[in-house]
Amino acid sequence: MQKTSAPTQQTVRIGYVPLVDAAPLIIAKEAGFFLEENLDIVLHRESNWASIRDKLSLGLIDAAHMLAPMVFASHITPPNSHHDKSFMTAMALGYNGNAITLSNPLFDELNAEGKSLDEILAALKAYVDASESKLTFGSVHPFSMHTNLLLLLLKRAGIDKDKIEIKVIPPVRMVDAIRDGLVDLFCVGEPWNTAAQFEKAGKIICYGSDLWSHAPEKVLGLNSKFARQNRETHIKVLRAIVRACQWLEEPDHMAQAALWLASKRYLDCSSDLLLHAMVNQWQNQANGSAQRKIFFSQNANAPWPQHAKWISDAIFNPRNTFATDGQWLTPPDQIYDWEIFSQVMTSLGLPVPNTDDCPGTLPKL
Amino acid sequence: MNILVIDQIAKRAETLEQALVKLGHNVMVRPPGKYAIYQMVESFQPDVVIVDADSPDRDTLEDVSVTSDRCPRPIIFFANDEDDEVIRQSIQAGVSAYIVDGLQPNRVKSLLNVAISRFEQHQQLKGELKKTRDELADRKVIDKAKGLLMKHKVCDEEAAFAAMRKMAMNKNVRLAEIAQDVIDLFG
Structure with a gap:
């Protein structure tokens, strides 16, 4: 542990979208892990992923809670043609966290009550084959794991992607969208699946982990230029966030995490909903x-x-x-920085895994 | 040019529309929401979309810009270095823009300047400033409490933080509030 009482560092601005998986940033701030690194962090709440991208591109924020595929999309030309507007990451903010929710009418149509996922998907395929009109699925961004999970769901069901339409709906509008019939099924992060169930607007049929047991999801994305020029600060930021992630895995901390996240300055929603969304997933783990x-x-x-x-x-x-039909601005194997991650783990006295030990089976798209 | 303006604040959109029409553009104004965005882009074929950067519906526009044939794309990627300043200003003012391929960014600059001035009139900077001030105050309080704990409990920095975290959790309050209690007790 570094014990420096050096004067206050430069301020680091970190953007996030209000979702449960922004918890590591919010906890690092609220529980004082950033302060322990003597870091001055300002968290910027953003209402959409496009804002995160724009602000990070221009250096209006330095780092962000980010959809992993967005980091890669920033290295594709066109539309991007400037290295300095691209992103990198040295840290994932965890595995999984999404779920798939069906609208009530489609749930009833498929007789989904009590059925296994594969039985529901077989019914879905039969329905799509027999139907003249396309079903609409909701994702949160073109470049997101949500889109990828929907494609994996279609593949598992044996449904041709042209038989359905994927529309982008922001997480905060997802519950309304499924209630109003704008989408028949969606993939979104928590707490929005739980919220749809709470409001009886839809029913969760599976978790993202049923399609990919240890799927990537969000990362801490950095402006590439900022990362190059501020290596030491980057490492300190990651140290604080890794400790927050460790803290978040203690079941005893769940209630406090939900309270901190629920506050007006962060997710601004009921802590009951958050606790339900977080604890439910823990209980499922107990089932094996x-x-x-x-x-x-x-x-x-x-x-x-x-x-x-x-x-x-x-x-x-x-x-x-x-x-897309663009081209890589950077070789895609140079966008994730394993070396900085190793350095962070080592400095915290935590083991660094072997790069071959990635858990779970990678699904075929 | 065909300009689509998407803004949830009707009054702001109206003043922007008037200014753009005065410059000779063909303007369509719509509040954000649901699927209308897909249909609007398809039927109106805008050269430029000016959108309230804070609207969650912007992510739907991202979809349009990836999948449509004649699709306005995020302006952020078009600009070269000398255009960056006006784009930075626009994003700070809460304005975001999408432009079609082939349109020179400098032609859009004047539009952005108009939008910036309209948005700045409506910008609610107060809330943001207050939040930054609150955070600075929090930080000072926590730092002071940490120092007091280290002195009185003769512990190191890590232990001082751990103690405050535990107290915050037991009482279900923010760290800054516990820090204030510590200062009241030892200060």
């Missing part, structure tokens, strides 16, 4: 499946090269409805 959000264990903070490859391939995969 890995359905919960994993913030720290099983090397959940590692920027796995296998994940980098999978995500960068998915952006160009013709099965992807949002596939």
